[in-house]
Amino acid sequence: MRCIAVVRILLIVCTLLTTWYFAEQIFTSKWETKSLRNIFDSGLNKQKVEKKPHRKCGNEKECPQDYFAFRMISGAANVVGPSICLDDNMLMSSVKNNIGRGLNIALVNASTGILLDTGHFDMYSGDIKPVKKFLEPIKEGTLIFIASFDDPATKLDDKTRELFISYGSNYAKKLAFRDSWVFVGGKGLKNRSPFEQHIKNDKENNKYDGWPEVLEMSGCIPRKM
Numbered sequence: 001m002r003c004i005a006v007v008r009i010l011l012i013v014c015t016l017l018t019t020w021y022f023a024e025q026i027f028t029s030k031w032e033t034k035s036l037r038n039i040f041d042s043g044l045n046k047q048k049v050e051k052k053p054h055r056k057c058g059n060e061k062e063c064p065q066d067y068f069a070f071r072m073i074s075g076a077a078n079v080v081g082p083s084i085c086l087d088d089n090m091l092m093s094s095v096k097n098n099i100g101r102g103l104n105i106a107l108v109n110a111s112t113g114i115l116l117d118t119g120h121f122d123m124y125s126g127d128i129k130p131v132k133k134f135l136e137p138i139k140e141g142t143l144i145f146i147a148s149f150d151d152p153a154t155k156l157d158d159k160t161r162e163l164f165i166s167y168g169s170n171y172a173k174k175l176a177f178r179d180s181w182v183f184v185g186g187k188g189l190k191n192r193s194p195f196e197q198h199i200k201n202d203k204e205n206n207k208y209d210g211w212p213e214v215l216e217m218s219g220c221i222p223r224k225m
C-alpha cells in the first residue's frame with residue numbers, strides 16, 4: 001500500500017515538472033512568442049479587411065460634405081435609455097449619464113455642429129415649466145434633437161406642442177402617454193422636418209407589454225451655411 005502511494009506521488013510530481021517545463025518553453029522562448037504573435041496578427045489583419053469601413057455614428061451610408069451624420073434611438077419601454085449621436089459624438093446616452101424618463105433634448109449649433117445644451121424632462125411626474133425654460137433661449141440656427149423614454153407626453157401642454165410644431169414636427173400635436181418619438185427639428189425651419197418618427201402606444205400592437213417598439217432613425221442633416 002505504502003509503495004503504491006509513493007509511486008503515485010512520484011507520478012504527480014513528474015507530471016507537474018513536465019508541464020512546467022513545457023509551459024516555460026512555450027512562454028519564454030522568443031521564437032515561440034514571435035510565431036504566436038504572427039498568428040494573432042494575421043488573424044487581426046484578416047478581421048480588418050473583412051470589417052466594414054467606419055461610418056460616423058455607425059451609420060450605413062456616408063454623409064456628403066457639409067452634412068452632419070446622426071443616429072438616434074428612443075428609449076425601450078421604461079428599461080433602456082435613449083441615445084443621440086451626432087458626427088460620431090454621443091450627445092446623450094445612459095453611459096454619459098445625461099438621459100432620463102420623458103423628453104430627452106439636445107441643442108446643437110446648426111452651422112458648427114457644436115453641442116449647446118442637453119436636458120431631460122420627466123413628463124409623467126415632472127413639470128412642463130422647466131421644458132419651457134429650456135426652450136425659451138433657443139436662437140435661430142439651432143438644431144433640436146428629441147428622443148422619448150417611457151412617457152414623453154402626460155405633462156405636455158399646448159404651448160410646448162406648438163413650439164415643437166414650430167421646429168418642424170408633425171406629431172407633437174398628438175403625442176400621447178407612452179408613445180415612442182424621435183425628432184430632429186430646427187428653430188427657424190421653414191418646412192416640416194423630414195427627420196421624425198412616431199409610434200402610438202397601443203395595447204393591441206405594442207411590442208412590449210405597456211410600450212410600443214423602439215424607434216431608430218439615422219441620416220444626414222445639411223449644415224446651415
Ligand SMILES: *[C@@H]1O[C@H](CO)[C@@H](O)[C@H](O)[C@H]1NC(C)=O
Pocket residue numbers: 109110111112116139140141142
Ligand atoms: C453658431 O456658431 C456660430 C459660429 O461660432 C455663431 O456665429 C452662431 O451665432 C452660432 N449659432 C447658434 C444658434 O448658436
